[in-house]
Amino acid sequence: MAPQRRTATKAPEGNGASERRNRSSTKKDRAPREVQRLWQRPWLRTAGLGAGLVLTALLLWSSLGADDGVAEVLARRGEVVAGRFIEVPCSEDYDSHRRFEGCTPRKCGRGVTDVVITRKEAERIRSIAEKGLSLGGSDGGASILDLHSGALSVGKHFVNLYRYFGDKIQNIFSEEDFQLYREVRQKVQLTIAEAFGISASSLHLTKPTFFSRINSTEARTAHDEYWHAHVDKVTYGSFDYTSLLYLSDYLEDFGGGRFVFMEEGANKTVEPRAGRISFFTSGSENLHRVEKVHWGTRYAITIAFSCNPDHGIEDPTFP
Numbered sequence: 327m328a329p330q331r332r333t334a335t336k337a338p339e340g341n342g343a344s345e346r347r348n349r350s351s352t353k354k355d356r357a358p359r360e361v362q363r364l365w366q367r368p369w370l371r372t373a374g375l376g377a378g379l380v381l382t383a384l385l386l387w388s389s390l391g392a393d394d395g396v397a398e399v400l401a402r403r404g405e406v407v408a409g410r411f412i413e414v415p416c417s418e419d420y421d422s423h424r425r426f427e428g429c430t431p432r433k434c435g436r437g438v439t440d441v442v443i444t445r446k447e448a449e450r451i452r453s454i455a456e457k458g459l460s461l462g463g464s465d466g467g468a469s470i471l472d473l474h475s476g477a478l479s480v481g482k483h484f485v486n487l488y489r490y491f492g493d494k495i496q497n498i499f500s501e502e503d504f505q506l507y508r509e510v511r512q513k514v515q516l517t518i519a520e521a522f523g524i525s526a527s528s529l530h531l532t533k534p535t536f537f538s539r540i541n542s543t544e545a546r547t548a549h550d551e552y553w554h555a556h557v558d559k560v561t562y563g564s565f566d567y568t569s570l571l572y573l574s575d576y577l578e579d580f581g582g583g584r585f586v587f588m589e590e591g592a593n594k595t596v597e598p599r600a601g602r603i604s605f606f607t608s609g610s611e612n613l614h615r616v617e618k619v620h621w622g623t624r625y626a627i628t629i630a631f632s633c634n635p636d637h638g639i640e641d642p643t644f645p
């Protein structure tokens with residue numbers, strides 16, 4: 327729009343012929359007629375239409391971008407991130423909770439690493455999720471399995487798989503599965519502690535800790551609506567540090583389903599990759615959402631930590 331206006335007003339000034347031809351016109355009506363005449367020139371009309379098209383395309387692109395919430399990629403699926411950390415100012419969310427010095431975030435931010443959990447480990451963990459979730463699954467697009475509480479999505483509800491399946495659950499899961507969960511939790515805890523400069527022992531595993539399986543089936547209940555923007559500290563209360571371990575690959579196993587940190591004009595996405603850990607402080611400095619999954623199946627596990635020992639839970643144990 328701006329270049330078009332500049333052309334229309336500037337051209338008559340420098341165009342002597344046009345001025346001479348219009349000597350009889352009053353000052354008042356000169357500009358519109360000159361603009362009209364200029365507009366009748368084919369090249370200007372083409373340029374104007376071109377600019378209009380570019381502008382429309384830009385507006386469309388930015389509105390689609392805003393809807394999609396995508397601006398920059400923090401971690402691409404195809405790259406191996408050896409450790410990336412971006413500090414962001416802490417929100418005030420932590421002030422309304424009891425503070426634990428040396429743990430409650432004073433340094434806030436988000437990190438990604440692909441070198442802590444191997445692809446092989448991710449595949450083994452994913453098979454735990456597959457085994458557990460094969461026993462149930464939501465009617466809608468999002469199912470969860472919480473090894474700690476035993477919560478498993480079934481239809482439009484949850485069941486406690488330990489109660490529901492009783493001793494039979496020992497035929498599904500193995501001691502090694504739980505051992506693996508513990509090892510992964512430990513590695514994630516150390517990664518978070520190091521990135522935020524705190525002691526790993528000040529972090530307490532907190533609930534809920536769960537596997538998620540998302541596909542493109544339409545949501546049936548509010549539990550299936552995983553795509554809403556949220557703040558983990560608000561949603562889950564006890565969370566101070568959130569981690570996500572991805573168990574499948576963006577654009578290989580599923581489409582859509584990118585993780586988005588929402589920031590005004592500068593959303594950042596994390597593209598899931600098997601074995602990728604994404605971790606961040608849980609306050610509103612890290613408002614986020616998950617894009618809708620358009621095809622395929624996306625597996626992840628949410629493991630979070632609290633600074634408050636009262637909110638700590640033990641690792642899940644083999645029943």
Ligand SMILES: O=C(O)CCC(=O)C(=O)O
Pocket residue numbers: 538558570584585614615616626628
């Ligand atoms: O699966 C993800 O990428 C994010 C999940 C999430 O935001 C959550 O569990 O609170």
Ligand SMILES: [Fe+2]
Pocket residue numbers: 556557558614
């Ligand atoms: Fe979240």
